[in-house]
Amino acid sequence: MRFCSLRSGSSGNAAYIGYKDVHILVDAGLSGSTIEKSLESIDVNPCSISAILITHEHNDHIKGAGVLSRRYNIPIYANEATWASMENLLGEINCDNKRFFKTGEDFTLGDVRIRPFKKSHDAVEPVGFSFFCGQNKATIATDLGYISRGVAANIMDSDIVLLESNHDVDMLINGSYPWTLKKRILSPHGHLSNKDAAEAIKKFIKLKSIGKIYLGHLSQNNNKPEIAYKTVTDVLKEEGIDYEINIALRYAESDIVEI
Ligand SMILES: [Zn+2]
Numbered sequence: 001m002r003f004c005s006l007r008s009g010s011s012g013n014a015a016y017i018g019y020k021d022v023h024i025l026v027d028a029g030l031s032g033s034t035i036e037k038s039l040e041s042i043d044v045n046p047c048s049i050s051a052i053l054i055t056h057e058h059n060d061h062i063k064g065a066g067v068l069s070r071r072y073n074i075p076i077y078a079n080e081a082t083w084a085s086m087e088n089l090l091g092e093i094n095c096d097n098k099r100f101f102k103t104g105e106d107f108t109l110g111d112v113r114i115r116p117f118k119k120s121h122d123a124v125e126p127v128g129f130s131f132f133c134g135q136n137k138a139t140i141a142t143d144l145g146y147i148s149r150g151v152a153a154n155i156m157d158s159d160i161v162l163l164e165s166n167h168d169v170d171m172l173i174n175g176s177y178p179w180t181l182k183k184r185i186l187s188p189h190g191h192l193s194n195k196d197a198a199e200a201i202k203k204f205i206k207l208k209s210i211g212k213i214y215l216g217h218l219s220q221n222n223n224k225p226e227i228a229y230k231t232v233t234d235v236l237k238e239e240g241i242d243y244e245i246n247i248a249l250r251y252a253e254s255d256i257v258e259i
């Protein structure tokens with residue numbers, strides 16, 4: 001299994017997962033050309049992408065999906081509600097490339113089993129994804145207001161996790177956003193704070209049920225990579241836990257993980 005977060009944050013999200021001859025793009029929330037260049041930088045030919053999976057219809061997750069689908073004849077997978085709300089934003093998509101999955105029901109692409117799972121966010125039917133490749137599992141869970149039991153169960157036993165660590169609560173509350181937006185971000189349908197990510201990671205590590213961790217979807221205005229990193233590692237240190245924490249970057253590819 002090969003994993004790389006290509007970009008992460010409100011300016012655009014895309015992640016790559018590869019296994020054998022299957023090459024998957026999770027979200028395509030940047031321009032088509034940025035994603036092409038990013039894939040090429042990790043030695044993935046955009047022509048070889050087997051599928052684009054969409055987590056939810058927000059622009060930072062779908063911006064380049066239509067362009068890439070048309071340019072390389074790539075199928076786009078989303079649940080029905082997400083298709084209904086994003087379809088007119090993608091431009092014309094060939095009927096053969098309009099694919100559906102059901103939230104909570106596994107489906108396969110070649111030897112990769114994919115589980116789209118429910119999460120809480122202010123979109124019509126947002127999902128996270130777990131990928132099962134041979135003995136290994138990777139999970140992507142960003143854009144979520146809180147970690148429900150269901151989300152936790154899906155993160156459990158993942159060798160690679162991309163988990164949201166969106167904001168520092170003090171920075172958000174004291175920052176310049178209008179109160180309605182602050183309330184939206186802090187709500188159970190908003191985004192996960194550094195502290196909430198830290199507490200969840202602590203639990204997963206104590207249960208020995210997590211592998212390589214990436215913190216992602218960091219807010220540009222209400223967070224900094226060093227603050228997210230410090231918040232998480234401080235919570236772990238209080239428990240005497242020394243663990244490698246990685247950051248999925250806003251404008252660059254993260255390290256590629258191969259397992
Ligand atoms: Zn987002």
Ligand SMILES: [Zn+2]
Nearest residue numbers: 056058121143
């Ligand atoms: Zn979103």
